[in-house]
Structure formats: structure tokens, C-alpha cells
Amino acid sequence: MKNIKVLGSGCRNCEVTANVIAQAAKEAGVEIQLEKITDMAEILGYGVMSTPGVVLDGKVVHAGGIPGPDQVRTWVRD
Template sequence: MTNVKILGTGCANCKTTQKLVEDVIAAKGVQAQVNKVEDIPSIMKYGVMSTPGVVIDGKVVHSGGVPSRAQVESWFGV
């Protein structure tokens, strides 16, 4: 199962990014667990200075701004 973390303090872009990632996972039938990381020290451990950030299986794949749907789909190889 893929482990996905959405890094952000709860801003509108963070919420939009989380919904987009969850929508793609559901639409493509990807087996994934999505967790929200909201505390700043935990976010900084990933080296993300601009939120929202997305971490998949421990690797930062995105930070800053809402990714496109095509970008999100590419992360899951679908």
C-alpha cells in the first residue's frame, strides 16, 4: 500500500491538494493511505518550506501550490 502524506497547516490550497490526491486515488483504484501532517516541525523535517507539500512513500514529490490533476496521476503511475 502506498503511503501519502499531505503537508500543510490547513490552508485552502492544502485542502484542495488533499481532495485532488484523494479523488485521483479513488478514480484510479490505487491502494493508498492518505495522512495529513499539520505541525510545522514535522513538515520541516521533509525540507518543505512552501506548502502544500506531498510526500509519497517518504519522498517529497511536490511543494508549493496546488498540483495539476495530470501531475497527481503521474505520481501513481496511472
């Protein structure tokens, strides 16, 4: 199971990012643990200065905007 965290204040882009990830995982038949992190100190701890950010299994893989569907599919499959 992949552990994915969406980092952000809870803005619309953060919600869309979380939904895109959940949908991609569902379509791929991959089980994930999806967590939304809104604590700014924790977000900055990952070095993310522009949200939404995405952390996959402890590693920042995206920051600053909604990731594209192809990019998300790659994350959940690999």
C-alpha cells in the first residue's frame, strides 16, 4: 500500500489534487492511504513552499499546482 499525503491549506486546488489521486488509485485498482496535511509547520518541514504538494512514501514528488492525471497514474502504479 502506498502512503500519499496532500500538503496544503485545504484550498480548492488541494481538494482537487486529493480527488484526482483517489480516483486514479481506484481506476488502477491500487490501495492507497491518502492523508491531507494542513499544518503549515509540517508542510514546511517537507520543504514545500508552494501548495498543493504531494508526498509519496515520504518523498516529495510534486509541489505548486494540480498534478496532471498521467503523472498521478504513474505515482499509484509504480
